[in-house]
Amino acid sequence: MTVIRDGAGDGYLVRVNSSNRLKASATTASIEHSINHEVGQAYNLLFEVTSSGSDAVILYMKNTSTTLDMVIEGIYLYVSQACELCIRRDATGTPVGGSDVVPANLNAGSNKEAVGIFQQGSAITGVDGTETTMFKYKFTGASSTKFYNFDQDIIVSRTRVITIECDTTGTLVSGMFPFNYHNTDTHE
Numbered sequence: 001m002t003v004i005r006d007g008a009g010d011g012y013l014v015r016v017n018s019s020n021r022l023k024a025s026a027t028t029a030s031i032e033h034s035i036n037h038e039v040g041q042a043y044n045l046l047f048e049v050t051s052s053g054s055d056a057v058i059l060y061m062k063n064t065s066t067t068l069d070m071v072i073e074g075i076y077l078y079v080s081q082a083c084e085l086c087i088r089r090d091a092t093g094t095p096v097g098g099s100d101v102v103p104a105n106l107n108a109g110s111n112k113e114a115v116g117i118f119q120q121g122s123a124i125t126g127v128d129g130t131e132t133t134m135f136k137y138k139f140t141g142a143s144s145t146k147f148y149n150f151d152q153d154i155i156v157s158r159t160r161v162i163t164i165e166c167d168t169t170g171t172l173v174s175g176m177f178p179f180n181y182h183n184t185d186t187h188e
Contacts, residue, residue: 032073032180040110041068041181043103045118048174051083051166052122058173059164060095060124062117063156068181070116070156074149080172089154091161095119096126103179115181127163145174 015023029037036042049058063070077085098119105112156162166173 031182035180035182036107039181040105040107040112042106043114043179044106045101045103045114045177045179046175047101047120047177048172049120049122050080051169051171051173053169055086055165055167056123056169057091057095057127057163058120058122058124058166059175060091060098060117060119060121060127060161061156061163061177062161063115063158064117065115065158065181067158068115068183069158070179071182072150072154072156072162072177072179074147074178076145076147076176076178078145078172078174081168081170083166083168083171083173085173086165086167087154088163088165089156089160091127091163093127095121095124097121098124124163127161 017023032042045061047059051058061070075087079085095117098121101118101120103114103118105114154162164173164175
């Protein structure tokens, strides 16, 4: 057997067998669990609004972190009637008519807070410009909340925006965005 010394000089040894396989005992965890447990940067953003306009922006999320990307896992949704919801990215402008929402940190031992602008409203205005449609869901009115896992996590880079629009006036939309902050360079 070959012996490998640790690179930190602490005197720890690792064995390698004749097939060049490291003899180790390992524990694995998802990146989401690691971010929540070790860094305390996992959140849920809960919102509930009734749309008061056609194609009204009902949720506005802007990542204002200067160092971390916001990573959105999916969305839980409930709607009161048939409607179409559209999740868009890269809205520009200043939101008007929304009220602040504070995302809940999912690590009770963490004192960190989500870094961004988070607003809900029946018809948030002032956010126009180039928007690219990412997802659309056609609802026929559900009796329960449904989770939509994104095929790929939505990455909201620094200074970028995600919005949700509802196409039907008078629709109650309740939802929750699970998200975390992550930096691929530092794995925080």
